[in-house]
Amino acid sequence: MNNTDKDTKTDTKTPTVPTVKKEENINFTRSSQARTKELASYYAVSHLVSSDSDKDIAERTEYRQQKETQHEQENLERIFKLAYDSCSDERAGEPDPDWLYHFISIAKHIRGASMQKLWSRVLKQEIIIPGSTSLKALDTLKKMTQKEAQTFHRACMLTCHFGNDESKKLLTSIKVRHGALSLFRPPSSDKLALGSYQLPYSNLLVLMELGLLLRSELESGEINIESPLAFGYQDSRYLLIPTKKRVTLTYYRLSPVGQEIASLLGNKNHEPYRESLLELLAKHFIVEKNEGSQLNLAT
Template sequence: MQTESQAKNELSPTDTATDKKSHSKHSIKSSRFRVQSIARQNDVSAQIDEDHDKTLQERSESRQQNIQKRQQQNLERIFRLCYDNCLDETAGEPDPDWIHHFMTIAQNIYSPSMQKLWSRILRQEIITPGSISLKAMIAFQQMTQRDAQLFRRACLLACHFGQDNTKKLLTGLKYRSGFLLKQASIDKLNLGHYQLPYSHLLELMGLGLILSTELESGKLQSSTPLPFHYQGNDYQIQPAKNGVSLLYYRFSPVGQEIAQLLGNHRNEEYQIHLTELLNKHFIVSSDASTYHPII
């Protein structure tokens, strides 16, 4: 006998489209419905649902008990996620005050995706005590799920160069052109093309994750190769001509700490455009050989 799930999988495209449209129609709720639903979930619907039979004191106690239960569930979930991602690494003893602050904050993290990030914070601190500052935890606490997504986009585009390991967002290259090379020209990288417009940068600056001033490196000399790193790949870039400089935004110390938790993940399209830009002004090489492009 054909099961219900098998029958659903065999629906024609028209039936599937109709079903989706019907589902979409029924999933649209009014603002009154949403308010009532949220109020019920948080035990504050007494004046909306007038058929209740509890006193104000009883309702208050019930709400507090439910909050405590959810907080307990949040902490248990975060510790379980951390436990599942720990292996046999050598671990240290986190500071008791750090653990106290962590649990005070983490108990109010309800989003599953944010709970995963908080489990990474805990894992990092257990493996390397002192690596996650209280300031970074507070900044992370203030981040919504959307903020975390914006910051992750920035991390996908981050590089670092020279002897400085701080993550940076490269925005372009400045070079000399024109008569006697006296006129400065700029080749820009359009970060907005990679879902990171300037308005989003401003939000990350407001969160204290990226410093607000666009910086310029010193003028690079053609005789001196510069170490350049993008998402775990190491290169040397050597200017084809003297006087080229890099334009960039720097991650803040707190942004750097949080970025380390996310690991190295590249944006393939950005890497192609970054390569094209670098190859216009530099000889790009790896340890093995000189080549174009760096992918």
């Protein structure tokens, strides 16, 4: 097969923003005011909201900056503790000092627990394999909200790889081109509905905008009917033997930065998606386990 792509005070506790009690939602105007006041107090900018301080603006600024610095210290301590707890006796390398400076300059602003865990993985990987996470990947992570990170994680759970290329891809369809006698007949296409697995096209656009997913849908070369195609989904490995000629796969590929960040998340199986994926593949291929035994789709 030709797999060439074609363009078709210091505290170790995590600082927590105060939450709204459910009963406050009874009166929307009142609860929104209460919430605004809570946030203003938390971020030390409540002087005009509650007139609760006789300090001048210079003193209030100093207090806010001191509180912000404390939060940054807490964030970094938490991230380093998570990284420390996840490490064991792996051989360590020596991270680049400039990389560490850039990492700390960003990580100190990360407050959410799930995002702190992700940043601790970045740190751990860089300690074990220096140079494995680029500055561009750090800058991309910096731009990501928790919701966007969750979207990317869902996308990674649906990725596969095939051929000699281990890069992660989102399979979108299997196409079968017709013979020369049907020159003007469009190829038939069996599509994989990613939206059925909480990954609609609008989410793909978000990932493209973040630079995690290449914008163009790609198409593989025609799969050689005489040569099984290696295919992987998460930790599972298969061999695909085409049952017909002129079969191609269409897909979106993660960008180089997307590949870097995906490697931090590890493999996680999405069983309903795996079943649908194998059912689709079975329409056009004999699907075998990579060990050589034919896959029983009923299991």
